[in-house]
Amino acid sequence: MKAETREVTVSVNGRELTRRTEVRTLLSDFLRHELGFTGTHVGCEHGVCGACTVLVDGVPLRSCLTLAVQVDGSAVETVEGLAPEGELSRMQQAMRDEHGLQCGFCTPGILMSLLAAERDGVSCERACTDVLGGHICRCTGYQGIRAAIRLRWAELEHEAAAPHGEETPA
DSSP: OOOOEEEEEEEETTEEEEEEEETTOBHHHIIIIISOOTTSOOSSSSSSSOTTEEEETTEEEETTSSBGGGGTTOEEEOGGGSSOTTOOOHHHHHHHHTTOOSSOSSHHHHHHHHHHHHHHTOOHHHIIIIIGGGOOOSSSOSHHHHHHHHHHHHHHHHHHHSOTTOOOOO
8 A cells, every 4th residue: 555645845944845745754754854954853753852843934843743744835944044054043153152052962953942932032031941941952951051042132132222223243
């Protein structure tokens, strides 16, 4: 018996892509194996660890619990889309500056959740507790990650306080 397939079209990091895939294909597998976006990591395959978090239409979702066919027609953002090639986003730079990563396995999912929190105007305290609480990091002890969040949120506060049109240091 042949598995049922369906054509799925998604915009990944602003690039529209279409592939035919089995209807039971998980979004994490679709991104990694069929589209080549290997920055989306798969840890527990049960939605617990958060490593596979991507943004779908701006909302953080566990890609290991989502079928590719469910996001047909949606905009998907992965860690590869955070910054131009060879550069780091502001949150990535904060993670680097504050030693918020060691092995880096959990980092893509954390970054994607924090991007959504930043866009939604979540407080620094909530980002350090509620947002980060949805991710398991086995290496860092979370202190460096929390320091990176505090650093980035301080930058956001500084940018918000700056008069319009005034450049703020990177």
